[in-house]
Amino acid sequence: MLSSGPMAQAEPGQEGALDLEPCAPEELQRECEEVLRNRPPRIQRSFVSPGGSAHQPHPVRLMQWNILAQALGEGRDSFVRCPLEALKWAERKYLILEEILRYRPDVLCLQEVDHYHDTFQPMLGSLGYHGTFCPKPSSPCLGVEHNNGPDGCALFFRRERFLLEDSASMRLAATMFKSNQVAVVQTLRCRATGRSLCVAVTHLKALSGWEHLRAAQGSDLLQYLQAASEGRPGLPLLVGGDLNAEPDEEVYQRFAASGLGLDSAYKQLSPDGLAEPPYTTWKIRPSGESCHTLDYVWYSRRGLRVHALLELPTAEQIGPDRLPSYSYPSDHLSLVCDFSFLDPPQGPDQG
Template sequence: MSYNILAQDLLELNQYLYKHCPLEVLDWNYRYNLLVEEIKKWTPDILCLQEVQENHYCEHLYPALVEMGYSCIYKCRTGTKTDGCAVCYRSKRFAEVGFTKLEFFRPETGLLNRHNVGIVLLLRPLVAQGAALKESGPLLCLANTHLLFNPRRGDVKLAQLAIMLAEIDAVVKSCKVKGEHCNVVLCGDFNSLPNTPLYQLIVTGELYYQGLPAWMVRTHRKIHN
């Protein structure tokens, strides 16, 4: 399950976007209770969340998820923003091998001047064998991110995605060196539609720059992932 849960701070900062909504449904406690019900209904083995407000994560979400049998990793956005990303997995279904918390803010690089973040987590699947848990199947690289929203800065989104894919690639290669296969699940809010070049890069491994507007991408090459 992957879910952008809308940080309350962002909701209140951009209230004009929700004028069509009754005030009571915008209340955090109302939304939180529905979110917990949704998670309990589907009981996903893996849960990736975006726009997770840090204090709400610490005070509400994390305790509830732990009680449901999840282990969680959280990364708040850099800068002054109060939200971030979380990855959660059922402790009875996976064992944690390692993880990396990514920060996309690189002031020395012109395009990477935004405070988005990501998490890349390596898991080993488990199966129950009597009262014990046994390792089963290939490793799983689980990644979660929330790319920049600005619809006119496709170049920034592409640069952020490149960092994410590079980290995933490094994890997969490190597994191969050890003789282990690694599957990949990439989740997130990419602020992109299925017909956009960014999405096509993720699903096909190719990105065509030729003739694209500058606000989407800014060069004239074909990139192979």
């Protein structure tokens, strides 16, 4: 499928509407295995149930992942310990697909997507996903020779699991002007339970020195989510994002204290449930080794319960040359969480 010729593209605003021939996940997995047969074994990760949570019916699985824009990986990011051959799109796209197929999320939040129309929309569309893509207005990918267009955020959900109630793509504002960062926000209704939830994906400004801009961008998204929740008491929220911010930064604190009742799911991997993981990205550039926690899954603690989390690999599993590598396609680790709905609040609109 992925080695075939050019694929049809959706018209802008109709990304999820292509009439695609269905494809079995097992078929694509076999294709991945064949293409990647000479690659080293992939990193093996297990799910952890915080507090020994019992299995719940109809869990919602969300994957959050900055997949590394192809133009940046090959052209600008300078991963000095990663062989250029490991970054070639012809095989790297299969590593990305294999990771998604391994966990089969119901909701998929992706950042740095620069092969949406020719790869991810047709590929995931054939697996039954509805996709929405919001490109950055001035993507850094456009400054790379032989680029594939702008990168941006993409939000996918499984059609057999959810109905789309509402959708918005937004350019985040900061201190009265539009910035280059974006978000996609959608309200979905679960077919199995009849419950609704609001899901967002975003990617905030990178690099040191832009902390105030990130805080303003985060506030803009939070204000939008607050407005989307008005008139829907108890509507649960899920936000997958690369905030480009450590937990001690202002934007993280704004999410934690927003009034929306948000909590960070991956804190539940820590012994006391209070600390974030030690890293979600680990790479080596000419300036040195970079190991940070920048990626998060935020959820409504009054509307959702965390049942399982995909553990993060150890330093030994990642290897001395860090990420990306022949066995892992991005400089960011995927985060995968299973949630269940809590009992809805009493009232005329139980969301």
